Amino acid sequence: MNDKFASWPHRVLAVVTGALRAITHLMLNIPERPMRWAQRVLGGQRIAWLFLTPNLIIFSLFTFLPILINFYYAVTGGVQLWPSERPFIGTENFQKLFACDNYFDYSTCDQDLFWRAIYNSMKFVSIQVVLMVLFSLITALVLNRKIVGRGFFRSVYFFPVLLSPVVVALVWRWILLRDGVLNAIIESMGGEKVLWLLDPSWSFFWVIFVTVWAQMGFYTLILLAGLQAIPRDVYEAAQMDRASPWRTFRKITLPLLMPNMIVVLALALIRAVQTFDEVFVLTGGGPGSATTFLVQYIYNTGFAQQIQRFGLAAAASLVLAVVLFILTMAQLRASRSKIDG
Amino acid sequence: MTHPRTSVARTPVGLIAFLFIIATALGCSKNDEKTASQPSNSTSPAAAASTPSSSPSGSAAELRMQCYGDGNECEVTRELLAGFEKKHPNIRVVVDVVPYKAILENLPIQLAAGEGPDMARVTDLGGLNKYYLDLRPHLKDPAYWEKNFGKTLDWYRAGRDDRGIYGLMTQLTVTGPIVNKTLFDQAGVAMPARGATWDDWVAATHKVAKATEVPFPMAMDRSGHRFAGLAISMGAKYFDADGNPAVVDDGFRNMAKKFIDWHKDGTMPKEIWGGSGGGQYRDGMKEFQNAHIVMLITGSWQIERLDKNVGDAFDWVAVPNPCGPAGCSGIPGGAGLVVFKHTKHPKEAALVLDYLAREEVHAEYMVRTANIPAHAAITEKGLDYKLSLAAKTSLNTFMGEVSGILPPAYVLQGYPYNRAIYNATVSRLGQSVAGELSVDNALKRITADINEAVKEAQRK
Numbered sequence: 001m002n003d004k005f006a007s008w009p010h011r012v013l014a015v016v017t018g019a020l021r022a023i024t025h026l027m028l029n030i031p032e033r034p035m036r037w038a039q040r041v042l043g044g045q046r047i048a049w050l051f052l053t054p055n056l057i058i059f060s061l062f063t064f065l066p067i068l069i070n071f072y073y074a075v076t077g078g079v080q081l082w083p084s085e086r087p088f089i090g091t092e093n094f095q096k097l098f099a100c101d102n103y104f105d106y107s108t109c110d111q112d113l114f115w116r117a118i119y120n121s122m123k124f125v126s127i128q129v130v131l132m133v134l135f136s137l138i139t140a141l142v143l144n145r146k147i148v149g150r151g152f153f154r155s156v157y158f159f160p161v162l163l164s165p166v167v168v169a170l171v172w173r174w175i176l177l178r179d180g181v182l183n184a185i186i187e188s189m190g191g192e193k194v195l196w197l198l199d200p201s202w203s204f205f206w207v208i209f210v211t212v213w214a215q216m217g218f219y220t221l222i223l224l225a226g227l228q229a230i231p232r233d234v235y236e237a238a239q240m241d242r243a244s245p246w247r248t249f250r251k252i253t254l255p256l257l258m259p260n261m262i263v264v265l266a267l268a269l270i271r272a273v274q275t276f277d278e279v280f281v282l283t284g285g286g287p288g289s290a291t292t293f294l295v296q297y298i299y300n301t302g303f304a305q306q307i308q309r310f311g312l313a314a315a316a317s318l319v320l321a322v323v324l325f326i327l328t329m330a331q332l333r334a335s336r337s338k339i340d341g
Numbered sequence: 342m343t344h345p346r347t348s349v350a351r352t353p354v355g356l357i358a359f360l361f362i363i364a365t366a367l368g369c370s371k372n373d374e375k376t377a378s379q380p381s382n383s384t385s386p387a388a389a390a391s392t393p394s395s396s397p398s399g400s401a402a403e404l405r406m407q408c409y410g411d412g413n414e415c416e417v418t419r420e421l422l423a424g425f426e427k428k429h430p431n432i433r434v435v436v437d438v439v440p441y442k443a444i445l446e447n448l449p450i451q452l453a454a455g456e457g458p459d460m461a462r463v464t465d466l467g468g469l470n471k472y473y474l475d476l477r478p479h480l481k482d483p484a485y486w487e488k489n490f491g492k493t494l495d496w497y498r499a500g501r502d503d504r505g506i507y508g509l510m511t512q513l514t515v516t517g518p519i520v521n522k523t524l525f526d527q528a529g530v531a532m533p534a535r536g537a538t539w540d541d542w543v544a545a546t547h548k549v550a551k552a553t554e555v556p557f558p559m560a561m562d563r564s565g566h567r568f569a570g571l572a573i574s575m576g577a578k579y580f581d582a583d584g585n586p587a588v589v590d591d592g593f594r595n596m597a598k599k600f601i602d603w604h605k606d607g608t609m610p611k612e613i614w615g616g617s618g619g620g621q622y623r624d625g626m627k628e629f630q631n632a633h634i635v636m637l638i639t640g641s642w643q644i645e646r647l648d649k650n651v652g653d654a655f656d657w658v659a660v661p662n663p664c665g666p667a668g669c670s671g672i673p674g675g676a677g678l679v680v681f682k683h684t685k686h687p688k689e690a691a692l693v694l695d696y697l698a699r700e701e702v703h704a705e706y707m708v709r710t711a712n713i714p715a716h717a718a719i720t721e722k723g724l725d726y727k728l729s730l731a732a733k734t735s736l737n738t739f740m741g742e743v744s745g746i747l748p749p750a751y752v753l754q755g756y757p758y759n760r761a762i763y764n765a766t767v768s769r770l771g772q773s774v775a776g777e778l779s780v781d782n783a784l785k786r787i788t789a790d791i792n793e794a795v796k797e798a799q800r801k
Contacts, residue, residue, distance in 0.1 A: 285618025288775030
């Protein structure tokens with residue numbers, strides 16, 4: 001009787017295993033015949049397109065088509081949303097954007113806020129990306145060493161990446177307000193309040209600081225993976241040759257880490273040009289327009305006003321696309337020459 | 342190496358697969374039939390006969406209402422609609438509470454795409470006119486609406502020839518200042534009386550701030566609408582004789598200069614106007630509630646929120662608008678509930694608005710939300726607000742301000758592109774407060790921005 005009860009779960013298990021096996025066979029066998037047929041008809045090379053088709057359809061619908069529509073919007077005017085209702089105005093939107101007496105003085109431009117946004121974006125990108133790569137590299141190098149609490153620190157540096165950009169910006173806003181945590185600390189030590197978000201220079205500094213703080217963990221992780229992939233024996237050989245740590249870093253670590261560095265640089269660059277959410281919540285583009293970047297200009301022009309100038313916003317977004325394209329091409333070229341060289 | 346059972350298993354597995362697919366398909370179609378039959382059961386004649394009243398179309402209707410609240414407006418609307426749904430069990434109104442920003446920025450795009458809710462509580466009353474449903478054919482008594490809401494119905498209309506009824510005013514607002522009375526008492530400074538000028542109030546609040554060590558005497562919401570009240574008091578007309586925008590005149594310029602000076606000399610904190618970019622809205626309620634300012638220029642819609650949030654922390658009160666050379670004007674405004682053309686249930690939506698416009702329902706809404714009614718009969722009879730003494734007094738003060746509103750304020754409120762004027766004002770004066778633009782350059786940019794925006798809006 002005991003045997004009978006003991007074998008009962010085994011029977012259930014056998015039935016479940018059998019059912020799972022049947023389902024697996026089913027899943028494998030259903031596509032097999034059509035696939036064999038497709039391979040026979042299309043040939044080994046062309047069948048790859050068959051697998052790419054679903055993704056290409058989605059990509060065309062949600063990426064290529066919007067790009068084309070964006071081009072169309074950029075050459076039309078008015079406030080109508082439907083493309084068919086929008087009057088064609090040719091290059092008027094671009095002429096408006098580029099109407100300037102002196103490109104180095106944005107106050108002489110028709111669309112002064114557009115040029116201010118361009119200058120702010122360029123300044124932000126050139127400083128933030130350098131700092132981002134530098135700090136990510138230093139952090140990755142430190143976290144790659146055998147230090148006490150390495151696992152803990154790896155988590156700590158990655159933690160801000162897990163937070164929503166809006167949350168990050170809100171937390172820092174509370175810290176940096178006139179009556180925020182930082183000023184409370186300064187006052188408790190006998191200092192005077194600093195208007196961190198009202199002074200253009202300070203607010204620009206904090207925008208860079210907060211974005212580096214929030215995103216650094218992600219890039220650190222990429223570089224850390226690269227560092228761990230470098231074979232130990234290369235370092236051992238360098239040690240035997242009595243190479244100094246700096247020389248080891250310059251001649252071994254940096255060249256072998258270059259592919260990861262290029263990925264980090266490219267990603268950081270693209271993300272910096274696209275910066276919007278953290279800055280929008282942290283400073284709102286202010287004080288005045290001191291931290292208004294190109295994406296916020298596009299948003300303000302196209303969406304945040306009663307008279308929504310989609311055409312002008314689309315033209316500005318094409319300028320942004322050109323900038324991103326040039327940066328990416330330059331990046332690719334640099335990476336190829338580094339890797340080949 | 343081939344699995345010995347694969348070839349044997351292939352045929353029965355294929356058969357099982359085929360049967361499984363057929364069975365699933367049959368099962369699904371049966372389920373679909375069940376699901377599809379459910380609504381028709383609920384709207385069967387028997388079911389409809391047993392209810393007090395059905396929807397005009399005779400079938401179930403779900404209406405979506407997008408609602409933002411300054412205080413408890415959406416909650417009260419939802420509660421009042423329970424009474425409506427009891428009478429009309431086939432009509433269900435879903436109130437989607439959204440932030441004000443969604444009403445300003447997302448709703449117009451939804452509407453332009455032919456999407457969006459059936460109804461919404463909006464403040465851009467004239468600007469969204471092309472999407473409104475004319476309620477007249479569906480209202481029980483359009484004359485009741487004309488009689489009681491006649492003064493504000495024009496705000497929703499496209500022009501002088503438009504006689505449509507498009508919305509129910511859920512809030513009539515007047516801008517004006519509120520002051521921290523406790524700080525005045527502590528400082529021993531007398532509050533300037535009705536008729537006092539802006540300069541009188543600046544002097545008085547400075548004294549109070551100094552005596553009580555409050556960081557700032559005054560603040561104003563970051564809003565071109567709020568600024569307009571001050572500018573109109575200084576003589577700004579906003580429009581030329583033909584009704585075209587002519588925003589920057591002497592009155593506007595004088596107020597703009599004064600306003601920038603107030604930020605330079607520490608009368609107002611730079612955070613509110615200078616701390617953000619573009620035309621973003623920001624109010625000064627946090628600063629006022631934390632007693633960091635003596636006087637806040639805001640409006641009547643904040644009373645319910647103030648009453649709830651300040652409580653016994655300090656005494657506050659609304660005071661009459663300070664005066665400029667042209668008068669002591671605030672600016673009217675408000676929010677209204679409108680129905681959009683694309684709704685599939687126009688009759689039902691009109692029924693909802695007709696219900697909410699009923700005198701007893703509307704009065705209850707106004708009392709519970711502490712808003713000023715636009716309903717003539719209710720205004721005449723008066724309302725017994727369930728508020729603290731300070732809130733009641735303040736509400737009366739704001740109501741008293743209606744008589745002092747100067748004509749350009751009404752014209753501006755009825756102008757369909759008024760938010761383009763407000764946006765340019767906020768954006769450029771904000772830059773000036775932050776020290777980026779001189780006042781003269783800010784004024785030039787305001788004119789250019791408005792002209793460009795209006796030209797774009799009129800391009801066909």
